[in-house]
Amino acid sequence: MISIEQMAMVLEALPDPAFVLSRSGKYVAVFGGHDERYYHSSEGLVGLRITDMVPADKAAWFLEQIELALETEALLIREYELSIKEVNTGVEDGPPHPIWFEGRIQKLDFLVDGEEVVLWMASNITERHDMEAKLRELSDTDQLTGLFNRRRLERDLISHYKAAQEQFIPTSIVAFDLDNLKTINDTLGHYVGDEVIMAIGHICRAGLNGDAIACRFGGDEFVVALPNVKLEQAMVFADLLHERCEAHFNCFFAKSLASIIGVSIGIAEILATDTSYEMALKRADDALYQAKRGGKNRTMVG
Numbered sequence: 001m002i003s004i005e006q007m008a009m010v011l012e013a014l015p016d017p018a019f020v021l022s023r024s025g026k027y028v029a030v031f032g033g034h035d036e037r038y039y040h041s042s043e044g045l046v047g048l049r050i051t052d053m054v055p056a057d058k059a060a061w062f063l064e065q066i067e068l069a070l071e072t073e074a075l076l077i078r079e080y081e082l083s084i085k086e087v088n089t090g091v092e093d094g095p096p097h098p099i100w101f102e103g104r105i106q107k108l109d110f111l112v113d114g115e116e117v118v119l120w121m122a123s124n125i126t127e128r129h130d131m132e133a134k135l136r137e138l139s140d141t142d143q144l145t146g147l148f149n150r151r152r153l154e155r156d157l158i159s160h161y162k163a164a165q166e167q168f169i170p171t172s173i174v175a176f177d178l179d180n181l182k183t184i185n186d187t188l189g190h191y192v193g194d195e196v197i198m199a200i201g202h203i204c205r206a207g208l209n210g211d212a213i214a215c216r217f218g219g220d221e222f223v224v225a226l227p228n229v230k231l232e233q234a235m236v237f238a239d240l241l242h243e244r245c246e247a248h249f250n251c252f253f254a255k256s257l258a259s260i261i262g263v264s265i266g267i268a269e270i271l272a273t274d275t276s277y278e279m280a281l282k283r284a285d286d287a288l289y290q291a292k293r294g295g296k297n298r299t300m301v302g
């Protein structure tokens with residue numbers, strides 16, 4: 001039979017840190033988690049309170065989880081982020097970058113100093129978390145330009161449409177299409193055509209600010225969503241886009257190519273009367289084709 005002392009040694013040897021926390025957020029006991037590559041030091045925590053250790057909003061969140069684990073008596077699994085700067089240990093050890101944790105929180109069937117307690121096991125899941133974030137980013141990105149892809153734009157437009165309907169926050173949509181890319185492909189080769197498409201990625205990344213979301217919608221068509229921007233300001237954005245494209249093409253491409261390449265732009269604003277974001281997107285797209293029919297390299301409003 002294992003002795004109490006041996007049991008304490010087993011707990012101390014746990015690779016991940018395990019905390020016994022009271023309902024009021026007091027550290028009653030701390031075990032394991034001594035690997036400084038993965039964890040901040042837990043030394044000297046016993047007797048302190050969560051509110052002494054982390055900023056108020058985080059402390060409130062921890063207390064909420066403890067409360068929930070005690071009330072439900074179920075195993076809670078929660079992901080959260082903590083950086084060494086947020087933890088008031090007075091000891092600057094452990095990894096310098098923020099750590100993502102998976103916390104497993106379970107009510108314990110005994111009281112400490114008359115208070116209910118939980119066991120809070122914390123595992124470092126930063127690698128998995130970063131990998132998942134990277135995969136999410138890749139699945140939202142167009143490989144050739146580095147801009148977002150259509151799937152990501154559609155997701156964002158759904159939330160901008162909701163904001164327009166519920167909070168009257170305007171969003172403008174700027175749809176644009178390269179002029180004469182087929183001629184460039186046919187005369188100078190597909191690789192030069194690719195370079196022109198990549199140039200749009202560069203122009204959008206360098207020239208957009210704030211919440212603007214630029215995406216390659218498909219082929220040589222692009223869409224920029226401009227949250228908090230009304231139609232008149234979107235016109236200014238479209239003028240700037242024309243200017244930037246012209247300057248970039250003149251600077252980086254041969255004269256013969258720069259003289260035929262340009263962008264046709266259609267803009268529209270999501271309206272309160274729209275029943276979906278697609279209606280505004282269609283208006284922008286229709287305006288884009290009017291710009292094409294009107295002679296290309298110009299902006300039309302939908």
Ligand SMILES: Nc1nc2c(ncn2[C@@H]2O[C@H](COP(=O)(O)OP(=O)(O)OP(=O)(O)O)[C@@H](O)[C@H]2O)c(=O)[nH]1
Pocket residue numbers: 144177178179180181182183185189190191192193194197218219220292296
């Ligand atoms: N190089 C290259 N070409 C592409 C790519 N995606 C689509 N295209 C070409 O882009 C052209 C798009 O067709 P259109 O928009 O009708 O051609 P366009 O010459 O730009 O005509 P306008 O839009 O009327 O000015 C087609 O020839 C496609 O093959 C790509 O990733 N790389």
